[in-house]
Amino acid sequence: MLNNPVWAALTGPQACFAEAAGNAARYLPEIAPFAALSDPADPAAWRDLATITDHALLTGPSITPRAGWEVDRVTPGVQMIGQSMSGVEDPEAVPLTEKDVPEMLDLVARAEPGPFLKRTVDLGRYLGIRDSGGRLIAMAGERFRMPGWTEVSAVCTDPAYRGKGLGARLTLAVAAGILARGELPFLHAVHDNENAIRLYGRLGFTHSADVVFASFRYTG
Template identity: 70%
Template sequence: MLENPVWAALSGPQACFAEASGDAARYLPDVSPWCALADPADPAAWADLAGLTDQAALTAPVIRPPDGWATVAVIPGVQMVGHTMTGVRDPEVVPLTETDVPEMLDLVERAQPGPFGKRTVELGHYLGLRHEGRLVAMAGERFRLPGWTEVSAVCTDPDFRGQGFGARLTMAVAAGILEHGDLPFLHVAADNAAAIRLYERLGFQVGHDVVFASYRLLP
């Protein structure tokens, strides 16, 4: 399940956010750009995907698209799991909702944590830290699959980095995930050694390698 988290989410707890066709699915475009295949090695699933979109972002341990799809970008990554985490609630964090989306999108633009759309906040609980009323850091929940919820969008305004905000928010989000009975997991770029060390200190363990890749359907 963790090796194909987007499919597990879109065919399970987050099916309400899905557009699906056979063995392919994608999040609604204003929610998230991620797509999924029941089996990334199955050409028939790729044919189903072509019926949904001509541009696809996918993540899995190994992805080899069939003829007819061009690779746009591939980023090696690591999935990390929190089997033994406890999480820590933080009295200074504030919940973020749809009314905060303009500020969240502005922070994403400055901090560049990865894809985040107008409706991404609907995927789970998001928390933030403010300085003099200004949103300067946030983190939240993205992929939700049976027994697991992903910590995502961990980011801090460049002017406020180095103060531990990301670690605090990660632990606060993890605490909420654990309280509703799931285990936390997350993804990080394989070359981001500092982030991997930080998440290990917070209680995450390296699970397996993944790739984050985008593809384009050839005309």
């Protein structure tokens, strides 16, 4: 499952957020930009994908497009797993819900953690930390969820508040909720975000695989 987490999520616990056709599926557009194939080496799966979208963001160890699809962009990344880590709940972390989405989107625009849309919050538990004036300054939450595993995602801190350990605290708090359900946490990071990768290592995550985040366009 970890080598194809989006497919495992969209055909499993998060099927309610999926649009699917044969051996291809994607998240509903307002939820997340990711799509998946049952087998990225199967030309038929790529044909199925073309029936539901003409632009797809996929992730996995290695992805080569088949006939009719072209590469827009490929970003190398890493996958890390928390098989032996311990989560830590944070008393200052507050649950974030649909009513907080405007603030969450504003924080995402400032901190640029990666894809986060107006309904991404529906995918799982999101936590945030606010400053003394009530402004949202850091957050983290859950994205891909598959049997036994849930991804920690959208870990971000307002640039003015970085270096205070807020991202680490929220990562551990989100992981604590995942572990409490009897699941294991995992996460992704782009390969050149060395500070984040070192931080996740200190928190107990270990390298699982090298992956890519690849955007493809259907040309027919």
